[in-house]
Amino acid sequence: MKQMKLTTAIAMIMPLMAGPAFAQDASETVDEEYVAETIVVTASRREENLQDVPASVSSTDPQVLIEAGKTSIKDIVELTPGVYAEDLGRPGATRFSARGIPQIGNTAVFGIYLDDTPLTSSSSFTAGTTFMLDGLLLDLERVEVIKGPQGTLFGASALSGIARYITKEPALQEVRGSVSADVSWTNEGEMSNVLSARVSAPLIKDKLGITLSGYRQDFGGYIDQYDNAGTLLAEDIDSSEVEAYAADMLFRANDRLDFRLKYIHQKTTVDAGSRVRLESLTSDKSPFGTFGTSAQPEPMNLEYDIVSGTFDYDFDFATFTSTTSRSEYDVETRSDESASALQVDFIFGLPLGTTQSLTNVIGISSERFTQEFKLTSASNKKLEWILGAFYVKEEGTNSQDLVVVPDTPIKLFQSYFPNDYEEYAVFGDVTYYLTDQFDVTVGARLSENEVGLVFDGEGLLVVGPNPPISINDSVKDTVDTYLFTGRYRPTDDLSLYARIANGYRPASPNIPLADQSTGEVITFPVVESDSGWSYEAGAKGRLLNGRVNYDAAIWTLELDKVQSPLIANGINTLQNAKSGLEAYGVDAAMQFKPTTDFEVGATFSYAQSELKEDEPGFGGVKGEQLPMVPEYKAGVQWQYTHDLTPDWTGSFSGSVVYTGEQTSRFAVPRATFAGKLDARTITDLSLNATNGSVRVGLYVKNLFDERALSTRTDTDVNFDNIYTAGLDSSTGIYVRPRTIGVNVGYTF
Template sequence: MLKASQRGNAPSVGFTAKAWSLSSSVAISAFLLSCPASATAQPFDTPSHAAPSAGQVAEGSDLGESTDIIVTARKQSERLIDVPQSVTAVSGADLVRLNATQFRDFANTLPGLQFTTSGAGQTQVNIRGVTTGTSGSQTVGIYIDDVPYGASTSYAQAGQLALDQGLFDLDHVEVLRGPQGTLYGASALGGVIKYVPNAPDTGEFGGTGQVGISSTRHGGTSYNGSGAVNVPIATDRAAVRVGGYYSRDGGFADNVALGSKNVDRSRVYGARIDLLVKPTDRLSIRLVGTGQNVRREGRGTIDYNFDRRPRYGDLQQNRLVPEAFDQNFRLASGTLSYDFGGAELTSISSYQTVRSVVRLDYSALFVPLLSAAAGIPLRSIGVRLDPKTDKFVQEVRLQSAGKGTFEWLVGGFYTDEDSNSKQLITGTNPNGTPFPLAILDVQLPAKYKELAAFGNLTTNLTDKLSVTGGIRYAHNKQRFAQTGGGLLGAATPARKSDENVTTWLASAQYRFSPDANIYARYATGYRPGGPNAVANNPTTGLPLAQPTFEADRLKNYEVGFKGQTADRKFAIDLAGYRIDWSNIQLVVTRNGLSLISNASGGARIWGSELTITARPTRDITVTGAFGYTDATLTAADADLGARKGERLPDVPKFTAAVTADYALSDVSIKPRFGATVRFVSDRQTSFDASPNSPQYDLGDYVTVDLRAGISVGGFDAQLFARNLFDVRGQLSGDARLSLAGGPVQVAVLQPRTLGVSVSKRF
């Protein structure tokens, strides 16, 4: 149960009481709360020929080899085919062959995974349709190894600033579908994306290097490079792995207002140092330091009308204020593992900082709003958001070793997070000089602490049948306030909340053979509730709107089948599910104040995912990945402007990615050729009668990629063509500016891009 308290002596003004000021504040607050100031993969053990279509083989395997895929979805190393839930793994080798440098380069080929974006670093991710559109807090947990990334609440716009991890020196990426509440905790309603870097090797010196260059039609030149080296310090006892990467995206969007070309050009660069020490055969210590910077000069969105035609021309936008984006991410972690013989103890400690600066042009919305409501004539209005998070996480778990009648895991989790989002809105006069007053100048300091205990128990009833039960109990405390002011803002009372949440897991698996099994899974997940910063009634001293909001909850029912033939020439991974999502968190307006509330109704999602791989000969691989998602509301909701049965936004009903690859493996010079065809069905950006963002139809699209490469003497070279037919597929859209006659800002597929890459492993 959520409880709230407040400081008695805190300011009680909130927003100014004048009608024009209140209405402007509501519009601005709703905007700020609801935005950041906003591969196909083969199942199981098939060999990898191209990425992401064959993302299931361990990195470093030669073409033509079949190796077991090892994942850590259940926080233990096991074969992918043995995990009783829907999981996809995309190997690091496949990401290299795909020339993937950003999340967008592989995400839209994985069934059940969707995203909205306005450029590197500004991405919202959802899995299995668990979204109501723009959201302040995330519904998908993002991990680097076992470390959760970013804020757990909506106060630092975590949902809109998903980690765009540089895709270098990775062992693989895991995508876990469905709620992962028992092992991964808060904000994993839809699932988890887990980046798993290559670990140091204490036995052998080695490394990798890669460079690439490409040209985008109507855009700029992109290039990237990365390298990593593994150095054993003491054979079988210690090693260090060091690497770095730099990626420049040339962009393709032109700003006609400022006469700037390719304003969405960006740079993503970073480094990692990873030290592994094994003092004894039982004890392992791993220390990792990593950092990444994102620099982007503008948003990668194009201005469209509601008839889906560009307003200013192909790949054109009109922004009076430059929309640069900067982000710095730093992470230090330490993992200690000790093998007691019958059980293994693991402790993971981490500290991270995330600093983002988001700049947006909202002249098209706020200039007419302030002119009509307040009589303030302005030329332009710019928004700057500075969300930041400092996060300490400690997890300790003890789990059984080996296979037996009972396999168990117990653990504890603690996080201490400090976040703050400075929000500044400034304007310019009609003559271009700065408006003398800040329209809004506030800070939103927040504190989040969570303590949790969790456990899983698997009982192997026979050598074929096993059942698993899991539970997690979490308690969190939060504090949130608004300080500052500006023309339309003011301080609000500091408020607190505390909340207890329990999540559950139950699954059963029957193994027909080591290469085929069927499973059933029930799991729950949640997002934390929290306090709202709302003004007090000056007469009664009571809050003018609800002081807190509660956690939303999700239940997932799933059945699946995984199988492959003994010769691994054919494999199938099929899952069907139903999701019941209740108490959904929404941005609403109450008594003229913008805040987060819980929907009285809920949503129901039916869906399925199918991945099929056929390998008729040693040199030919064909993979198809298909997804179906029917996500609808179970009740009408006035805050959303939605009717009962209406589809959730940004969720395609059908997705498909089919890949074919041919690679010679029995010759010293190994050529290869491949193609990928992707289909995404139509989506809408919001609900039919949304009061905050009119509905825009994104339509469907089909795109084709080609690649041809050669491997010789440890070198791998590849020519590639992305979006061969230069399709303007629309990924996501923001129609809030259209409330005042502005355009719909649409993120589109990268235009046709031709490039070459060369990599070397030594």
């Protein structure tokens, strides 16, 4: 059956790769003067033509998205086959995953980088799965998305892939810059706006340059708040704002030596999240209004500060690079847990309805220092190599306090757990060219990790009837990862590759939780490292003198000891799955440019991801598609440009993205229920006109105003039959309603 499904999926993408279907129609419009674009990326930690990289990589110019009103890295992920975004209803809060590996644990499976600086926490206690630098409005050259395990070159928490913000170098010769403004209106919601500016100038020509940039985003709300009786309390409560500024300095001492220093500050303030309480476990409708909720507002403050310095020296035979960084973030947020209020009444024997609200007050911080040394050989198409050493030290805090109204005589949950993560690693790879057309690469990384946890906790849900507990523990682990690739380029327009790679998440101490009645600790003291091997074969090529570009890959992956959720007393903690997961699928992308004025692209991905065995510990069923992994994802994008006057050029562009149905959680209800997310199709359009310096644009997102859930959480209160049925709740986050906007920009 698996083979049949995979064969069917391959058959579905072959038309995207074929080319002959376009050849006859396109031949009449081929312009002999057309020059195919060469895209350079650094996915292999050295500059390479995108077509030659032996991995599934996408490269996106963020300016194209920004002109269409798309200002978040989530917008790039939604257009990338095989990568998935779980919207958490607040700017800077999104879970990413790829290649059939869902984000089901507390340690990230998908990493975010700023150039060569890793930003994603590898600790399970600092919410690295949730909060991130959303930097699409920075002064970027491109955003690279690399799919599949990247443990050898990028280390921990790159199990399913990574995304990298690649920043523009500061100008050393001529001043450049831009200013832009964007205003939009959301159906049944408020107005939003974006203001941004950047300037880059040489301070000493050819020697010293600096870039200064900043932006402010104000997101209007569209969620209305009601009380439990259906009375409207407030409209459009989920407004938010993001402010950021950055400085980037480049000093080119001579032809061999560069030094670069970057600083970024970003602050996000959320009045309330966009999460809506739904009618039931099986409904996708809110009980009040179109986008109404009776949940309490969930405000959030998130602040990022990043400093990084890079030193490059060219020795002719190789380039030495030192990258030092310090990044920190602080999060203060509140989570409405009032859906579990009846459970509190049940625990204390109170009349049902006594408890009015439950709010989890959360504070998280992380301070992260990284140092990497890397020696990269010159590209000689004979023998190329990379050698490196990496160190990271992260110190974090996590505090949580469950506030009950009215107050209860016994505390339910209060905890404070400082934590730290430290890693030493050496890595490298060697590429040997057997011929000009065929080469092989072998890479390895050896990492020593240590995760420390100090836990102080009290309350009925933590220790049961026992006194407060205090634990000081650490876990050390040594992990090796490997990379093997073979690449064959029979012509300049075709590259074939095979890739074997693995990645991992570090082992960690676990938060202790006790049985409410016996006081016995029921959680595992240690969550072991999970690691996965990926096997991939792909083809990249060009047809019709570069007018057709295609990129397709078939892959399979196995992940052992999967770090999985364990729900005890209604609190999420971790465990390792008894077996593991297996996944397989295909990704494909194609761009076709029949004329110099018109370009169309198509993407497709299929992923089958399932557990090897039943996992009663967290409700997993063998053979069931894993949560938040759609089997199918597809999209079409286009752009048509036309001269409006001798000085002005207009463009019409758009996208249609289909995301297949998903489940929200594992199949067998325990504390969570496997809610269904229906398939959705979102259409965006934009019109722009520019004379090279001035640009004006009009766009619409979610053209057909599709009312679809992008995320949902369903709680079916049945903790090993302790509680009776009916104490359940569901919440969800909708795709933002139809939004119409205009923007203007000036570039110099």
